[in-house]
Amino acid sequence: MDLSKESDKINKEISKTKKESQRLEVIIRDTETRDKKINDLEKKYEQEIEKLEKEAHNKEKDIASRLVKLEKELKEFK
Known part of the structure; x- marks a missing residue:
């Protein structure tokens, strides 16, 4: 029984x-x-950050080239 x-x-x-x-x-x-x-x-967040950083960098380059162009035009105008 036990x-x-x-x-x-x-x-x-x-x-x-x-x-x-x-x-x-x-x-x-x-x-x-x-x-x-x-x-x-x-991973998606990091990819999105990388994409946005590239976009920002490209826009900065675009703005810089526009500024150079505008400065040249301004010098020619003066």
Whole structure:
């Protein structure tokens, strides 16, 4: 009778441990999915920043060349 009770107790613990293990696996998968989404968003953010920096640089170059052109025209006008 004692062995039967011990066996039941052990089986309950095993069942409890399996349920907890499954719950933790779900949490781990969810966390991995969230981490992947965060990494993807960070990459997109960095790409967008890089794109905007290039655009800003190109606009600065364009403005600088326009200024040079306008300065030349102004000198010629004077």
